[in-house]
Every structure is written in structure tokens, then in C-alpha cells.
Amino acid sequence: MDRDKILLTPGPLTTTLRTKLAMLRDWGSWDSDFNAVTASVRASLLRIIHGQDSHVVVPLQGSGTFSVEAAVATLVPRDGHVLVLDNGAYCKRAARLTTLMGRRCTVLGFDEAAQVDPAVVEQHLKSDPSVTHVVMIHCETGAGVLNPLQAVSDVCAAHGKGLIVDAMSSFGALEIDARTTRFDALIAASGKCLEGVPGMGFVFIRKAILDGCAGNSQSLAMDLHDQYVYMEKTTQWRFTPPTHVVVALHEAIAQFEAEGGQSARLARYTSNYQTLVGGMAKLGFKPFLDPAIQAPIIVTFHAPADARYSFKTFYNAARSRGFILYPGKLTQIETFRVGCIGAIGPDEMEQAVHAMALALQDVGITSAAPA
Numbered sequence: 001m002d003r004d005k006i007l008l009t010p011g012p013l014t015t016t017l018r019t020k021l022a023m024l025r026d027w028g029s030w031d032s033d034f035n036a037v038t039a040s041v042r043a044s045l046l047r048i049i050h051g052q053d054s055h056v057v058v059p060l061q062g063s064g065t066f067s068v069e070a071a072v073a074t075l076v077p078r079d080g081h082v083l084v085l086d087n088g089a090y091c092k093r094a095a096r097l098t099t100l101m102g103r104r105c106t107v108l109g110f111d112e113a114a115q116v117d118p119a120v121v122e123q124h125l126k127s128d129p130s131v132t133h134v135v136m137i138h139c140e141t142g143a144g145v146l147n148p149l150q151a152v153s154d155v156c157a158a159h160g161k162g163l164i165v166d167a168m169s170s171f172g173a174l175e176i177d178a179r180t181t182r183f184d185a186l187i188a189a190s191g192k193c194l195e196g197v198p199g200m201g202f203v204f205i206r207k208a209i210l211d212g213c214a215g216n217s218q219s220l221a222m223d224l225h226d227q228y229v230y231m232e233k234t235t236q237w238r239f240t241p242p243t244h245v246v247v248a249l250h251e252a253i254a255q256f257e258a259e260g261g262q263s264a265r266l267a268r269y270t271s272n273y274q275t276l277v278g279g280m281a282k283l284g285f286k287p288f289l290d291p292a293i294q295a296p297i298i299v300t301f302h303a304p305a306d307a308r309y310s311f312k313t314f315y316n317a318a319r320s321r322g323f324i325l326y327p328g329k330l331t332q333i334e335t336f337r338v339g340c341i342g343a344i345g346p347d348e349m350e351q352a353v354h355a356m357a358l359a360l361q362d363v364g365i366t367s368a369a370p371a
């Protein structure tokens, strides 16, 4: 069998052989063996954020966006008012799903090359007391910006607002501590920094608000309160679970713990990031963001100014050498993205840089410097 291509994307990610092998079995969704796996995954997830005392975790079938949508629908009453802090594509998606579910939604815009500003959030909350919930993306995967979770959490707590955090691309890699950072819900998924396969999300919900969520959701399948109550009562998922995804996540979490947990994962991703950015600089590539606000998760690079560059050709040339890149997601300027996450290390990143160097050579580009 050919070696799989290395996925330098924000998910799905490259997984280990051990994680893939965990999927080679059949599981009964009602069977106690499988229910024990679900319980173990849920307990491990809570430990990662030190949330055993303060939060519950509710898994949900589907991609990560399903869980964001479910969290908003479950937490926000139908007459609630959501303030979405917008500095990128995933924030715009959160605003759209909030509106589609019939919740009043206000978007507070920031530059996509900057962090969300907690002082501006505070100003807005003072000027509009009707806001009930704030939605923030922890790592805005669109450009790769790390947003200030603690500061925004402090502002929300001070003003008595519920905070819903999309931590999809940061959970497991960046530190999130429920004992010191207050949030009503925090969302992540199987196929990101835990290095499982895609197919389920999970939402941490603060125990103190859980009972009040009953009946908020207008959806049957996406009602996290209902999923929680059913799971507590029966140990089972409400509807057919993604059994193979759950057992793969269980195996991925065992490897996450053996590696040394969140701090070890951050250290590996940081060295992937440094290897990438250092190697790309030698080719002339320039990152889009100020390094001070860049998360070591995914890096946006400016497209080379050389007229011989096209993303499609560059992508195909890197692909033929075994590396899958990711298109840019910025509205104004041409960029592309390279993920630093997944079951890969600095050696693979060095090979990836080499593949991109050869991709430039193919078309005779000697410097990848942007305009």
C-alpha cells in the first residue's frame, strides 16, 4: 500500500496507525463494551480541561459545526441575544448558524489580522444590555489567530453574560482550564488536535446552567440537553453513534496521555510550527500574521508575487510529493495555509518544506517573496 499523504490541513488530520487499527472492529451501540468506551472518552475529555467539578461533556454525532450549532441552540433561549465576536471565516459561520436558528444575532467585527479586543467587547456589552450570550472562536482557523480567551471570559463573567467558545482547532493543544477560565459551553471535535478521526463533536456545558437548557433547542437531533439526560440514564447515545469514530478517539486519547497530554502536544506542534516558518522563510515565503498573535496550529502564507505562481499548480506539485496543503480563506488577498497539527513531527515538516521548494522549482520560481 502506498503511504498516505500527509495532511497539512485543519482536519481531517494525519492519524497514527494505532488509531486507524482501532477501527477494524464492529461494536453494538447498546452493548456494555461500547458504552464503557463512551464513558471513558467522556471522563478523559473532562480531565483535559480540569472540568470534573464544574462541567459535563456531551458528545454529538457529526462534524464540528454540528456541535457549534447544537451548543447555540441548546444554551441560548429562543428570545436570547447572541453577540458573535468576528475576526474570521469561522466566526461568520457561527453568526450565520445563530441567525438561521432564529436567535437574535449581533456581529461585532474585528480585523482578520488582529485578535478580538476584550476592551471593545466590554464597551459593547455596556452599551447593549440585551445581549445574553457571547460567541468566540478560540483559534480562528481562517487566518490562524489566537484569540484572548481568558480576557474575554473575564469580561463576560463581570457582566453576567454566557460565553460559548468554539475551541475546535485549539482543544488538546492549547491550555484551557475550566477551574480558572469561566465559560458556559466549549466545543471541540474528534478529528482535530486530539488526532482522532472526524465524525463527532463534544460540548462542555457548565453544570450550573445545564438544567436551564431544557427545552431551548428547536431541534430534536441537535438537543444537547436531551442527549445528556439520555446518556446519563442509559449510558448510551440517543441515536446511532459513530462507533468507529468513538473507539478511534479512545485510542487517540490514550496516545495523547502517553505523549504527556496537552503540554507535550503543544510542544510538538510548536516545534512543527517553528520548523515550517523557518524553512519557508528561506524560500522567501512570508506569514500573513504577526507572530505575537499566531497560534501554532495553522499558518497562513502570502502567495508568491512571481507571475508563474498559481495555487492549483503549487498544490498539485506538493501533492505529488505526498503533502496536502490548504487554500487560503481570506477575503482580500491571495494566501494559502499550512497546518502544523496531526500525528506528525518536525521531520515531516522539513520534508513538507522541501516538497514546496521543489514545487516552486518545477515552474522556475526562485523566490516566493510576496508583492
Ligand SMILES: *Cc1c(COP(=O)(O)O)cnc(C)c1O
Pocket: 010, 011, 063, 064, 065, 066, 068, 090, 137, 139, 140, 141, 166, 167, 168, 169, 189
Ligand atoms: C474545524 C473547525 C470547525 C468545524 O468544522 P467542520 O468542518 O464542521 O468540522 C469549527 N470551528 C473551527 C474554529 C474549526 O477550526
